[in-house]
Amino acid sequence: MEKIKSIIEVKNLNKSFGSNHVLRDFSMEVVPGESLVILGKSGSGKSVLIKCIINLIVPDSGEIYVLGQNIRELDQDQMDKLRAEVGFLFQSNALYDSMTVRQNLEFPLRRHWTKEMRDLNAQSAVKEALEDVGLGHTIDMMPAELSGGMRKRIALARTLILKPKVILYDEPTTGLDPITAREISELMLQVQEKYKASSIIISHDMNCIRMTSDRVIMLIDGRNYISDTYENLQNVPDPKVREFFD
Amino acid sequence: MIHLIKIDSEFLREVGEIARFTGRFFSEVIKPKQEWEEFINQCFWIGFKTLTLVGITAFIMGLVMTIQSRPTLLEFGAVSMLPAMVSVSLVREIAPVITALICAGKIGSGIGAELGSMRVTEQIDAMEVSGTNPFKYLVVSRVLASTLMVPLLSSLAIAISLYGGYLGVNIRGNVSWHLYWLQSFGALGYGDFIPSLIKTFFFGFAIGIVGCYKGYNSKKGTEGVGRSATSAVIVASLVVFIIDLIAVQVTDLLGLT
Numbered sequence: 001m002e003k004i005k006s007i008i009e010v011k012n013l014n015k016s017f018g019s020n021h022v023l024r025d026f027s028m029e030v031v032p033g034e035s036l037v038i039l040g041k042s043g044s045g046k047s048v049l050i051k052c053i054i055n056l057i058v059p060d061s062g063e064i065y066v067l068g069q070n071i072r073e074l075d076q077d078q079m080d081k082l083r084a085e086v087g088f089l090f091q092s093n094a095l096y097d098s099m100t101v102r103q104n105l106e107f108p109l110r111r112h113w114t115k116e117m118r119d120l121n122a123q124s125a126v127k128e129a130l131e132d133v134g135l136g137h138t139i140d141m142m143p144a145e146l147s148g149g150m151r152k153r154i155a156l157a158r159t160l161i162l163k164p165k166v167i168l169y170d171e172p173t174t175g176l177d178p179i180t181a182r183e184i185s186e187l188m189l190q191v192q193e194k195y196k197a198s199s200i201i202i203s204h205d206m207n208c209i210r211m212t213s214d215r216v217i218m219l220i221d222g223r224n225y226i227s228d229t230y231e232n233l234q235n236v237p238d239p240k241v242r243e244f245f246d
Numbered sequence: 247m248i249h250l251i252k253i254d255s256e257f258l259r260e261v262g263e264i265a266r267f268t269g270r271f272f273s274e275v276i277k278p279k280q281e282w283e284e285f286i287n288q289c290f291w292i293g294f295k296t297l298t299l300v301g302i303t304a305f306i307m308g309l310v311m312t313i314q315s316r317p318t319l320l321e322f323g324a325v326s327m328l329p330a331m332v333s334v335s336l337v338r339e340i341a342p343v344i345t346a347l348i349c350a351g352k353i354g355s356g357i358g359a360e361l362g363s364m365r366v367t368e369q370i371d372a373m374e375v376s377g378t379n380p381f382k383y384l385v386v387s388r389v390l391a392s393t394l395m396v397p398l399l400s401s402l403a404i405a406i407s408l409y410g411g412y413l414g415v416n417i418r419g420n421v422s423w424h425l426y427w428l429q430s431f432g433a434l435g436y437g438d439f440i441p442s443l444i445k446t447f448f449f450g451f452a453i454g455i456v457g458c459y460k461g462y463n464s465k466k467g468t469e470g471v472g473r474s475a476t477s478a479v480i481v482a483s484l485v486v487f488i489i490d491l492i493a494v495q496v497t498d499l500l501g502l503t
Contacts, residue, residue: 051371054375056371056374056375076379080377081377083375083376083377084377086375088372088375090368090371090372091368092367092368094367094368094369094371094372095369095372096364096369096372096373097363097364097367097369098360107373107376107378108376108377110378111376111377111378112377
């Protein structure tokens with residue numbers, strides 16, 4: 001198999017909602033193994049960007065390549081197969097309320113594994129994913145019985161169950177207390193290490209960004225304003241950049 | 247005037263959206279790989295969990311209708327017609343429509359709130375990301391279950407309400423079990439049962455589609471979920487009456503009355 005140079009590549013992406021032009025010719029790429037953070041103010045279009053990458057939102061124009069495939073040229077079946085390689089951690093966790101933790105984790109398997117595979121391996125896959133996030137004992141609990149941090153971990157476990165090549169995190173530490181937020185950031189690093197997955201992290205939590213990023217892109221006015229390491233960005237004198245660090 | 251035009255255009259847009267949603271339902275339902283497990287699960291929730299409510303209501307409906315009709319028939323010296331009159335009313339109209347209205351309230355609001363909450367908490371997006379077609383999993387299974395369960399509930403409501411009618415007849419009078427059923431079924435024909443059954447499939451379909459449409463397209467957070475549930479009940483109830491009106495006209499045109 002030909003080695004892919006970019007895990008994700010976005011070229012000249014545009015997206016508007018009415019008169020609100022959220023993304024303007026936005027371009028970026030993620031290389032294998034990289035952990036890229038998209039930093040921007042609330043409402044700057046960060047979540048819209050990663051939802052465009054997974055095709056939950058259709059952009060107005062531009063190209064998006066995920067694992068070498070132009071997602072706008074894929075049919076539904078091809079898109080579903082590609083989605084098995086891309087994990088998505090939702091800001092609200094998006095755990096299915098009516099299902100137990102086990103059923104939540106098994107849900108992605110029903111589409112991508114055959115019944116025989118599920119019968120043989122689902123239990124061990126669920127167990128492994130839960131142990132990776134340190135919550136093996138919650139397997140038969142309902143999401144409503146879990147704390148905010150636990151729900152985030154379970155949502156991450158569900159993301160990991162198909163062993164994705166790239167994980168998209170939508171504000172993973174928003175709404176959590178500082179200690180839990182730090183634990184989630186550490187967990188993201190452990191996951192990165194174990195699964196060798198690339199990641200795009202949408203965040204404005206500077207601690208999380210400092211801990212998890214290899215590179216940071218600042219999304220300002222719908223554009224890729226600047227891209228550099230966290231350490232280098234700290235020393236950029238531009239007032240628009242300084243706003244985030246001061 | 248401008249306000250009225252705005253309301254009209256919103257109403258027409260809503261009707262168009264529901265029509266498009268229904269069209270999508272038909273295009274998804276003919277595609278292979280149905281979610282049968284979820285369909286059975288929904289049949290249980292929609293059918294079995296509504297059974298008690300429908301049963302109690304139907305019993306009271308039959309009983310009360312008989313008790314209320316008796317004095318009028320007595321006045322005309324036609325009290326012997328009571329089982330026949332009650333059975334025709336219940337089978338043709340009252341049991342199916344009341345059952346559909348109960349289902350519009352319970353099932354329509356339940357589906358609207360459930361899907362609405364799933365929409366605003368991104369669970370529907372999560373389903374799509376995991377490679378499951380959420381429309382097929384959530385909408386098709388619920389609409390099919392509702393289409394199948396409402397006629398079953400309605401049939402059961404007819405049976406229970408007729409039994410209620412039997413008790414109602416015997417509160418003041420004395421009609422044997424055998425005679426009651428003989429008179430009830432003697433007044434009924436296929437032209438009463440079949441149109442009544444057919445229209446309940448439409449009721450069930452409409453309740454499912456409206457509930458799913460409202461929930462699936464829910465917006466504006468928890469406030470939107472509440473609105474979805476409420477408007478699902480209102481619109482589904484209204485659609486039930488419109489279908490009933492059309493069904494009565496069609497039955498009349500076909501000479502089945």
